[in-house]
Amino acid sequence: MTNDTRDTCNRADNLNDPENAYTLSPLQAGPPCCDPEPLLSVENLSLHYADKIALENISLDIYRGCITALIGPSGCGKTSFLSSLNRLTDMIPGCRVSGSIRFDGLNVRSPDLDVQGLRRDIGMIFQKPVPFPLSIRRNIELPLREHGMRGQAEINDRLQEVLRDVGLWEEVKDRLEAPAQALSGGQQQRLCIARALALQPKVLLMDEPCSALDPIASAVVEDLIKRLQGRYTIVIVTHNLAQARRIANYAALFWMQERGGRLIEFGRCQQVFEAPAHHLTAAYVSGRRG
Numbered sequence: 179m180t181n182d183t184r185d186t187c188n189r190a191d192n193l194n195d196p197e198n199a200y201t202l203s204p205l206q207a208g209p210p211c212c213d214p215e216p217l218l219s220v221e222n223l224s225l226h227y228a229d230k231i232a233l234e235n236i237s238l239d240i241y242r243g244c245i246t247a248l249i250g251p252s253g254c255g256k257t258s259f260l261s262s263l264n265r266l267t268d269m270i271p272g273c274r275v276s277g278s279i280r281f282d283g284l285n286v287r288s289p290d291l292d293v294q295g296l297r298r299d300i301g302m303i304f305q306k307p308v309p310f311p312l313s314i315r316r317n318i319e320l321p322l323r324e325h326g327m328r329g330q331a332e333i334n335d336r337l338q339e340v341l342r343d344v345g346l347w348e349e350v351k352d353r354l355e356a357p358a359q360a361l362s363g364g365q366q367q368r369l370c371i372a373r374a375l376a377l378q379p380k381v382l383l384m385d386e387p388c389s390a391l392d393p394i395a396s397a398v399v400e401d402l403i404k405r406l407q408g409r410y411t412i413v414i415v416t417h418n419l420a421q422a423r424r425i426a427n428y429a430a431l432f433w434m435q436e437r438g439g440r441l442i443e444f445g446r447c448q449q450v451f452e453a454p455a456h457h458l459t460a461a462y463v464s465g466r467r468g
């Protein structure tokens with residue numbers, strides 16, 4: 179276990195709310211995030227909702243194994259950007275995307291792309307936890323079966339593995355048949371993360387995953403996200419700048435301008451927060467704007 183991982187576990191162990199007690203098993207730390215290699219490359223991405231432009235000419239690389247935080251005032255297009263990466267935008271009537279998105283060599287925008295496969299590789303976690311109205315077990319089992327896993331032993335192994343990864347196993351192992359909606363908000367969010375992890379994605383997109391949670395549950399989910407760094411490539415939208423500073427390797431500031439949301443600045447998190455290159459970034463991270 180690395181020092182980093184140990185620190186995280188200690189912090190989590192200290193949480194004294196039994197409802198949210200964080201029962202982690204050791205998780206293998208991923209490779210250090212120090213060699214920026216793009217896993218997702220976005221070039222000149224623009225996005226319209228009918229005749230309204232939401233994003234204009236966004237070019238951004240998302241680095242493998244790293245956590246990238248998307249920050250910026252409300253309405254500047256962060257969620258729209260996130261949704262375009264695994265083509266959830268296909269499901270929004272009137273939404274048009276142009277530009278290039280490449281994922282691990284694939285053209286994400288190709289009409290021939292296996293979109294179901296893309297969404298298996300690039301999972302999404304939403305602001306409000308959305309477990310299926312099924313048992314805890316079925317929440318993990320269902321997507322595995324939908325994606326072709328048949329053997330019950332293999333399913334049980336994966337179920338246990340991902341529930342351990344998110345620190346839920348000890349909390350739920352004796353009530354796997356209970357409804358997922360009976361879990362606390364923080365537990366539901368960790369179940370949703372486990373459900374995404376069950377499909378062994380390469381990328382996790384997270385849209386304000388802690389904002390609907392109380393502070394303790396939020397800290398638990400934040401610790402979990404930090405611990406997933408290295409094993410997964412994570413893109414997280416957050417309005418919590420302190421959280422972005424704590425967990426992200428890279429930060430991207432979006433800003434609404436006359437013709438849609440624009441990317442104002444992208445860089446290593448420390449640089450963006452401590453030595454921003456753009457005056458809007460300086461104003462936003464200091465709380466003077468936004």
Ligand SMILES: Nc1ncnc2c1ncn2[C@@H]1O[C@H](COP(=O)(O)OP(=O)(O)OP(=O)(O)O)[C@@H](O)[C@H]1O
Nearest residue numbers: 227230232250251252253254255256257258259270
């Ligand atoms: N389905 C939609 N149909 C029409 N307009 C939309 C739709 N979704 C978002 N928009 C508009 O696109 C713009 C960007 O929205 P988006 O949710 O991507 O911004 P955001 O930065 O994520 O905002 P927030 O931080 O408040 O979640 C906003 O003006 C929003 O009203």
